[in-house]
Amino acid sequence: MAEAYIIDAVRTPRGVGKPGKGALSHLHPQHLAATVLKAIKDRNDLDTASVDDIVWSTSTQKGKQGGDLGRMAALSAGYDISASGTTLDRFCGGGITSVNMAAASVMSGMEDCVIAGGTEMMSYTTQLGAEEANAGLKPLGMGSGNPALDAVHPQSHQGVCGDAIAAIEGIKREELDALALVSQERADRAIREGRFDKSLVTVFNDDGSVALDHEEFPRPETTSEGLANLKASFDGVADFDLGEGVTFRKQIQRRYPDLQFNGVHHAGNSSGVVDGAAAILITSPEYAKEHNLKPRARVVAYANQGDDPTLMLNAPVPAARKVLEKAGLKVEDIDLWEINEAFAVVAEKFIRDLKLDRDKVNVNGGACALGHPIGATGSILIGTVLDELERTGGRYGLVTMCAAGGMAPAIIIERI
Numbered sequence: 001m002a003e004a005y006i007i008d009a010v011r012t013p014r015g016v017g018k019p020g021k022g023a024l025s026h027l028h029p030q031h032l033a034a035t036v037l038k039a040i041k042d043r044n045d046l047d048t049a050s051v052d053d054i055v056w057s058t059s060t061q062k063g064k065q066g067g068d069l070g071r072m073a074a075l076s077a078g079y080d081i082s083a084s085g086t087t088l089d090r091f092c093g094g095g096i097t098s099v100n101m102a103a104a105s106v107m108s109g110m111e112d113c114v115i116a117g118g119t120e121m122m123s124y125t126t127q128l129g130a131e132e133a134n135a136g137l138k139p140l141g142m143g144s145g146n147p148a149l150d151a152v153h154p155q156s157h158q159g160v161c162g163d164a165i166a167a168i169e170g171i172k173r174e175e176l177d178a179l180a181l182v183s184q185e186r187a188d189r190a191i192r193e194g195r196f197d198k199s200l201v202t203v204f205n206d207d208g209s210v211a212l213d214h215e216e217f218p219r220p221e222t223t224s225e226g227l228a229n230l231k232a233s234f235d236g237v238a239d240f241d242l243g244e245g246v247t248f249r250k251q252i253q254r255r256y257p258d259l260q261f262n263g264v265h266h267a268g269n270s271s272g273v274v275d276g277a278a279a280i281l282i283t284s285p286e287y288a289k290e291h292n293l294k295p296r297a298r299v300v301a302y303a304n305q306g307d308d309p310t311l312m313l314n315a316p317v318p319a320a321r322k323v324l325e326k327a328g329l330k331v332e333d334i335d336l337w338e339i340n341e342a343f344a345v346v347a348e349k350f351i352r353d354l355k356l357d358r359d360k361v362n363v364n365g366g367a368c369a370l371g372h373p374i375g376a377t378g379s380i381l382i383g384t385v386l387d388e389l390e391r392t393g394g395r396y397g398l399v400t401m402c403a404a405g406g407m408a409p410a411i412i413i414e415r416i
Contacts, residue, residue, distance in 0.1 A: 095378025187365025232263025
């Protein structure tokens with residue numbers, strides 16, 4: 001099997017994902033995607049006519065985010081028309097999956113130069129979600145009109161699932177708040193020390209003015225006392241009547257009838273709602289040599305894993321174990337871990353189950369501090385771990401994240 005090299009990784013800063021309030025919220029999603037694709041092209045003097053494909057991730061593929069964003073953004077970025085593109089959806093995990101699929105096509109020997117990445121404008125998509133909820137559209141498995149799925153795999157709200165998992169695992173709110181505080185502190189340090197600068201690209205408005213050139217979401221002033229005073233976010237959501245007496249809490253209790261749980265997640269220990277995009281250039285060794293490109297890392301292994309869709313968030317641990325086995329590596333071989341902080345319980349459970357050294361996990365902060373632009377986050381995290389491996393001289397980095405439906409993709413990269 002051929003090797004797949006990571007040549008470069010770029011991303012936008014993450015802007016607050018609120019309509020009219022975030023610095024990126026007035027832009028079209030295609031503009032963000034084109035920004036990172038253009039940066040990959042320019043930074044590497046890339047002949048875009050030699051790009052075999054562009055594999056893009058966008059979770060909410062509706063309205064402005066519909067219509068194959070990968071292809072359309074490449075055209076917007078000035079790529080040659082011969083550079084094809086496709087767009088996929090694995091919910092939160094798509095940004096890893098786009099990289100995995102790009103790497104797979106190179107490792108198979110069928111393609112030599114593929115760009116992977118993702119975009120999510122949550123300032124736009126959260127508005128779409130509210131409109132659908134008001135229109136009475138229900139998520140699959142919740143009185144959806146699919147009796148078979150409702151009976152076998154009742155699905156709940158992600159935040160409610162996080163609260164339920166915390167109860168099952170006996171993880172207290174104070175412990176989740178402590179993880180969130182560390183996330184803010186580490187993100188603040190990383191920003192002050194310029195640890196993100198290598199990958200960060202400025203987003204410009206159409207008139208050439210700067211839209212955003214720095215992380216907009218972090219709150220370095222966060223304290224443990226401030227976190228403790230925040231109101232739990234999902235108690236009301238858990239008991240919201242979806243119709244015919246169906247609630248998110250009852251969906252979980254259909255599978256776990258004896259489970260009693262209260263809200264432990266809030267705005268401070270859950271992932272931030274943000275806008276962002278990222279792109280990663282992947283080539284074969286032969287292509288890199290022919291085009292004088294210096295590889296930064298190679299893809300060692302990747303894996304996909306499903307788990308209980310009712311609890312939804314528990315697949316990262318088995319995904320990590322699966323990809324380690326595929327790579328022939330052990331936990332202690334991994335220098336850096338990136339586990340997306342969709343909710344603090346996801347990262348906390350991951351650390352506990354795998355008995356990880358906390359000083360190796362999310363060392364530059366996570367989504368509690370920096371935000372989680374759904375379809376882009378996985379690609380952002382791969383670039384983050386690559387930059388940090390280079391900064392510290394580490395060898396292996398493992399990235400994984402939970403995704404709706406009870407899934408998790410994972411990838412291991414090795415610094416070259």
